[in-house]
Amino acid sequence: MKFELHTTFPSELESEWNALLTESVTHVPFLRFEYLSNWWQTRGGGEWPSYAQLVLITARENEKLSGIAPLFLAEHENRPSLLLLGSIEISDYLGVLVRPGDLPAFTTGLLNFLTTDPQVPSWQTLDLYNILDDSPVIPLLQNEAAQRGWKFTSQSTDHSPxxxxxxxxxxxxxxxxxxxxxxxxxxxxxxxxxxxxxxxxxxxxxxxxxxxxxxxxxxxxxxxxxxxxxxxxxxxxxxxxxxxxxxxxxxxxxxxxxxxxxxxxxxxxxxxxxxxxxxxxxxxxxxxxxxxxxxxxxxxxxxxxxxxxxxxFMRGNEDYKYRFGAIDRFVHRVTLHR
Known part of the structure; x- marks a missing residue:
């Protein structure tokens, strides 16, 4: 896979982006092009400062769009961190866009690219919020972290009935x-x-x-x-x-x-x-x-x-959700610390 860094939002990718999403391991409305483009323009409605940097990574194989890691760089908990566009407050479910069969190669290639490409800004933590608990990304990232000697954590952060x-x-x-x-x-x-x-x-x-x-x-x-x-x-x-x-x-x-x-x-x-x-x-x-x-x-x-x-009902464990028959599941915060 050939990886590329985008530091401005790639409007030319809209059709390809949303087409890839329909085949992605995580397919939620919060990963659509128009949603994340709007989110980035407002930095999540003011949740993040205007000087946060876009670190949007695309991967292609034989010219075909194979994966997107929609990331940005910001100071978070006193560390320069890469977070998913949409983090944290107003986007209930997040993730990367990649077909199931491409996920292992994309995950390995992405982490290699983030740590070796000279154009990627310096970072310490990959901090991924609002990942659904059944996402196949979680065990893959855990394995990658172990192989690289990085610290890995995955913790449930909210109910999502x-x-x-x-x-x-x-x-x-x-x-x-x-x-x-x-x-x-x-x-x-x-x-x-x-x-x-x-x-x-x-x-x-x-x-x-x-x-x-x-x-x-x-x-x-x-x-x-x-x-x-x-x-x-x-x-x-x-x-x-x-x-x-x-x-x-x-x-x-x-x-x-x-x-x-x-x-x-x-x-x-x-x-x-x-x-x-x-x-x-x-x-x-x-x-x-x-x-x-x-x-x-x-x-x-x-x-x-x-x-x-x-x-x-997405995030939140308000009582009425369960009274109407909702069944619990959870979203996770996944971190890889170099």
């Missing part, structure tokens, strides 16, 4: 706790029988997208923690993410309206026949209607009826 969907709403309900099943049905029925008119919908009109994005961010800001999170840089990053997902056809931005007012919203990705739950907003003035639960119930019903395979 998901609901496997049976493809039928009633079958799904029958598979969760009886009390929870009753609560979902009761709250949806109460909403639908209330005097206040209600409706839920998924944004589909490009002409209204800007207004819908602003409405979603306003709902997020009803939560004091999320309001603090929504800095100017983060708003720019999230807006870019939503616009890109809409443009490429995998945005699921859903609202529940009560009396014509937006009461709850979910920002999801409808991608790879699964729903990826990215963020949410809630107007607490409507708490008596349990709008968050009701909208989540509608989305789960839709996902089942439309044969989605999974409803992925």
């Amino acid at each position: 998901a609901i496997p969907l049976p493809g039928n709403w009633e079958t799904y309900l029958a598979g969760i706790d009886k009390k929870q099943r009753h609560e979902i049905r009761r709250k949806i029925r109460r909403m639908e029988e209330a005097e206040a008119p209600s409706r839920w919908y998924v944004v589909s009109d490009p002409e209204s997208l800007e207004d819908e994005i602003n409405a979603f961010l306003e709902l997020m800001a009803h939560d004091p923690e999320k309001e603090a999170f929504l800095t100017e840089e983060m708003v720019t990053a999230m807006t870019g993410t939503i616009e890109a997902a809409f443009k490429h056809g995998y945005l699921q931005l859903a609202f529940l309206e009560i009396n014509g007012q937006k009461a709850a919203a979910y920002l999801n990705f409808d991608y790879l026949n699964r729903i990826w739950v990215y963020n949410s907003g809630l107007n607490r003035e409507y708490n008596a209607y349990s709008p968050g639960w009701v909208l989540l119930g509608y989305l789960l019903q839709w996902a089942n009826e439309n044969q989605r395979e999974s409803f992925d």
Whole structure:
């Protein structure tokens, strides 16, 4: 494999990049070209300084794109570290882009390139966050570290629960706790029988997208923690993410309206026949209607009826996720220290 360093984001690779992703050992929306390009422009919504350096490595074999290690260099925990683009806070799952059959050769070649190419900036630690616990990259990196005499660590950093969907709403309900099943049905029925008119919908009109994005961010800001999170840089990053997902056809931005007012919203990705739950907003003035639960119930019903395979809550172990039937898995932080 022939490896190449890119220090500016390679816009000419967009088609090849996303095509490779469809065959990659890790295929998640956070590794799409448009997502990571937007992330880098804002340095993760201000999570990283503007002087962080892009260290994006591509590998080709017989001119064909075989692998991408989307890395950047920054000072992290008092060490010059190479991290994955998307790290740490706003990208739930990360990794490298490479076909399964090319992974061993790519891993070895990448580490050789990172340590021998004179154009690669000096670094001490390869610090990879948000790697799914079943990633085949983890044991390969452990073996490479042992052969090179490097220190290797892999630690679970967060829960990442998901609901496997049976493809039928009633079958799904029958598979969760009886009390929870009753609560979902009761709250949806109460909403639908209330005097206040209600409706839920998924944004589909490009002409209204800007207004819908602003409405979603306003709902997020009803939560004091999320309001603090929504800095100017983060708003720019999230807006870019939503616009890109809409443009490429995998945005699921859903609202529940009560009396014509937006009461709850979910920002999801409808991608790879699964729903990826990215963020949410809630107007607490409507708490008596349990709008968050009701909208989540509608989305789960839709996902089942439309044969989605999974409803992925991604990072965080909030209790409601398990009450809706989620099964735990974990993301890891993998480090190689030279």
